[in-house]
Amino acid sequence: MNFDLSEDEEMLKALTERFVTDHYDHDSRRAFLSEPNGFSGTNWALLGELGLIAAPFPEDMGGLGLDATGIATVFEALGRGLVVEPLAEAVVLAGRLFAMTASDALRDEWLDALISGERRLALAHAEAGARDGSIWVETAAEARGDGFALNGAKPFSIAGGGADGYIVTARLSGAPGDADGIALFLVGADAPGLAARDWTAADGSRATALTLENVALGAEARLSGGLxxxxxxxxxxxxxxxxxxxxxxxxxxxxxxxxxxxxxxxxxxxxxxxxxxxxxxxxxxxxxxxxxxxxxxxxxxxxxxxxxxxxxxxxxxxxxxxxxxxxxxxxxxxxxxxxxxxxxxxxxxxxxxxxxxxxxxxxxxxxxxxxx
Structure with missing residues (x-):
């Protein structure tokens, strides 16, 4: 089956293939994985300049609004090149999740920097009690004054190394296995009470284990929606x-x-x-x-x-x-x-x-x- 790409999608495909050709061989890939965050910061900035980070974000938010065909085309090319920069994790998942759920004030503060690649988010959802994708959220969000206090652990934040912030799932009510009662919160990497420890996954990429101890957040840190x-x-x-x-x-x-x-x-x-x-x-x-x-x-x-x-x-x-x-x-x-x-x-x-x-x-x- 053949899909006709738009002019922008053809351009992004060509840019992706050129990026792989110019910046990737097996030795350079191994060097990128050895960097502190498990990928090249220089490459990440270049991906921002090329528009590949902006590609999945909606056009009305400053992105390119790439559709599913464009996304599949770009990521197949990234896969062929064995590219280690975490575009799927940090952009298509965490970045778009933020764009979908953040208030206007938070978007004004974060979105331009996310789209340009100056900032990066990671999702912190999975917990040790979960089994193979099952629902399990013990991390608790307790209402305190006009905000919340978060307590818990998120040991599996994929591509969390060096992130500027985390989208954290926390429970407002119910038992750990309940689908309801779960909220999303934006937690800055420098938030008091947040401890982050990076670890290396099987492919050499960096994931992060988060511990939250009375992390105080304002009401504006809560994002809309849940699971x-x-x-x-x-x-x-x-x-x-x-x-x-x-x-x-x-x-x-x-x-x-x-x-x-x-x-x-x-x-x-x-x-x-x-x-x-x-x-x-x-x-x-x-x-x-x-x-x-x-x-x-x-x-x-x-x-x-x-x-x-x-x-x-x-x-x-x-x-x-x-x-x-x-x-x-x-x-x-x-x-x-x-x-x-x-x-x-x-x-x-x-x-x-x-x-x-x-x-x-x-x-x-x-x-x-x-x-x-």
């Missing part, structure tokens, strides 16, 4: 993650195909053996199935079916991408699991994408429930 707002923001973010995974799948497949054509074993190229050809054909089919499911989601953009189709694409791609990564490592042997090749690095990124925010099985359960 429903996160779900809406995660529809497009889920598409971005799946498109990134598709790009990585294609990159690992292409790299492995080149390797099989040039690596001799038993007096012939590895790729000449029929058993290997069949296994590569199976993975090619998996890539095309993944692409078709993303296309199916794009067709439903703007309709009530979009969330369901994105969930279905994610359920399939999260599982298929890991299987592809395992196969590509198998073909490379021991070198495939090292950081010396893009194969190992890409597989680690696929591992994180497949488990964030839930496992493929949990996504499949949600998709099945939506069908029923």
């Amino acid at each position: 429903d707002a996160i779900a809406r923001a995660d529809e497009l973010a889920g598409l971005a993650r799946s498109a990134e995974a598709l790009g990585i799948m294609q990159r690992l497949f292409d790299d492995t195909l080149d390797y099989l054509r040039t690596r001799d074993q038993f007096g012939a190229p590895l790729g000449s053996f029929q058993a290997i050809q069949h296994r590569m054909a199976e993975q090619y089919i998996a890539i095309e199935q993944s692409r078709a499911l993303i296309d199916y989601a794009l067709v439903s953009w703007g309709s009530a079916d979009f969330a369901r189709t994105v969930q279905g694409a994610r359920a399939f791609i999260a599982d298929a991408s890991l299987k592809l990564g395992h196969e590509m490592i198998q073909f490379h042997g021991g070198m495939g699991v090292t950081d010396e090749l893009a194969i190992g690095s890409g597989h680690k990124r696929l591992l994180v994408l497949s488990r964030w925010p839930e496992s493929p099985l949990a996504s499949l359960d949600r998709y099945a429930a939506a069908l029923n």
Whole structure:
């Protein structure tokens, strides 16, 4: 299925591919991951200048208003380049969530800086008591005077390293597993009572564990909505993650195909053996199935079916991408699991994408429930 890109989308696609070509190779990627926040601050500023950070934000808020087709196109290109800058986490999810839920006063204070890349937010929602995407919020928001006091822990703020603020879920009422009674709050990284400890995820990116002890917030720090707002923001973010995974799948497949054509074993190229050809054909089919499911989601953009189709694409791609990564490592042997090749690095990124925010099985359960 072919989708015609708008002039702006074609430009952003070209900019993304040029960014990857000019700034990324395997050695530079490893260097970016070793920086304090797990990515290049210089690259982040450049992404702001190129308009890639502004792309998912609505036009009436100063963004480019890129639709689902444009988002999928950009993130597939980012995936092929194994780009480590956290655009899906910090922009498509946290940034858009803020834009959707913040008051006019907070938007005036934060939005321009978020769109330009001068500031960055991260979502702090998952807690230790949650199991595979289930609802579990123990962090409490207690009304105090004209504001709130937050107490609790958020150990899994993805891409939280060096963030300027966090969108924190906290419970106003109810039990930890209740869907109702949860509110969103904007907490600045320098808020008294907030302690942040960065840790390294499997793909080398930085996540953050937050501890909140009597973090005092004014009433204006409360954002509108709750879990429903996160779900809406995660529809497009889920598409971005799946498109990134598709790009990585294609990159690992292409790299492995080149390797099989040039690596001799038993007096012939590895790729000449029929058993290997069949296994590569199976993975090619998996890539095309993944692409078709993303296309199916794009067709439903703007309709009530979009969330369901994105969930279905994610359920399939999260599982298929890991299987592809395992196969590509198998073909490379021991070198495939090292950081010396893009194969190992890409597989680690696929591992994180497949488990964030839930496992493929949990996504499949949600998709099945939506069908029923």
